[in-house]
Amino acid sequence: MIDLSIVIVSWNVSALLAKCLESVVSSLNTTSNGLRTEIIVVDSASTDDTVSMLETRYPQVRLLSQAENLGFTRCNNIGLAAARGRYLLLLNPDTEIVGNALPQMVAFLDTNPDVGVIGPHTLNTDGTTQSTRRRFPTVLLAFFESTWLQPFAPRAMLDRYYVVGPPDTAVLDVDWVQGSALMARRAVYEQIGALDEGFVMFSEELDWCRRAKSVGWRVVYFGSAQIVHHGGKSTDQVVALRHIHFQQSKLRYYRKYHGRLVAQTLRLFLLLNYTWQLALEAFKGLLGHKRDLRGQRVRAYWQVLRTGLRIS
Secondary structure: OOOEEEEEEEOOOHHHHHHHHHHHHHHHHHHOOOOOEEEEEEEOOOOOOHHHHHHHHOOOOEEEEOOOOOOHHHHHHHHHHHOOOOEEEEEOOOEEEEOOHHHHHHHHHHHOOOEEEEEEEEEOOOOOEEOOEEOOOOHHHHOOOOOOOHHHOOHHHHHHHOOOOOOOOOEEEEOEEOOOEEEEEHHHHHHHOOOOOOOOOOOHHHHHHHHHHHOOOEEEEEEEEEEEEOOOOOHHHOHHHHHHHHHHHHHHHHHHHHOHHHHHHHHHHHHHHHHHHHHHHHHHHHOOOOHHHHHHHHHHHHHHHHHOOOOO
16 A cells, blocks of 8 residues: 655656655655655656656656646646555645655644645745745635735735744644645545646645535644745746636636625736736836836736636
8 A cells, every 4th residue: 555645747847856856755765664655747748858857767756748738737636546645745846855744744644634634834945934824815815915906905814814923833724735745635535536627727726625624624734844845937937827827716716615706806806907017017118127027027918818817
């Protein structure tokens, strides 16, 4: 019986994936204490040397190479369907495991049978803490979070959402944890099903954790274990699509849990927000301020507006 299945979805980040795998193998070789594991990489039609690198350097990895880019969530589901472990770890390719984080997380789940999902203390590349623990977002928060209005949001609302206060090393119940390193019990997967593929990328872990909590599982931020998350290296390659998928996933979440009227109101607000941002960036470009940057942003925002942010 496999104890832990590690599922990694990769797209054109060969060098980062190699570092990630090296950290996983190193951690398991030195601290696993007999932990039986498997590593599954679902490659989403990379055009770099990812496949050859895996075949040459990591023959122990189960490579599920896709003929086309199927999207982050769908590829994670392909990996989950192939996984055989008691526990399932969704791990981004731009992460590195610190020390014995994986055995610690498995041990915690072994001794806390009511916990369905856990996420570790996540560090940025520079060693600072990356915020990965959350409460469920409210309708009001939707109009502030990740928009130009966020600096004006009520501090208490943001502190609640980002779970500000407890130390980074704490172990505490939360509503959801980010999917850069999310470990779930197989029983959760079998009970609530796979990730919702309507979320192409972003918010899929929010939805998954909400579904887990709705049937009685605890979700825990596990600050005793650490990983490093270098962050956004795949999506940096497609800036406009990152904006589109982020906002469409946000809208899908609010429609799913708060209704069509809330989602459509939020959609109109976001479109106005992007229209304002586009006009502002264009004006700054005309003034000659960082024209290349302004041009890139104008093109990205225009692509977002062309989609109409319609909800799948």
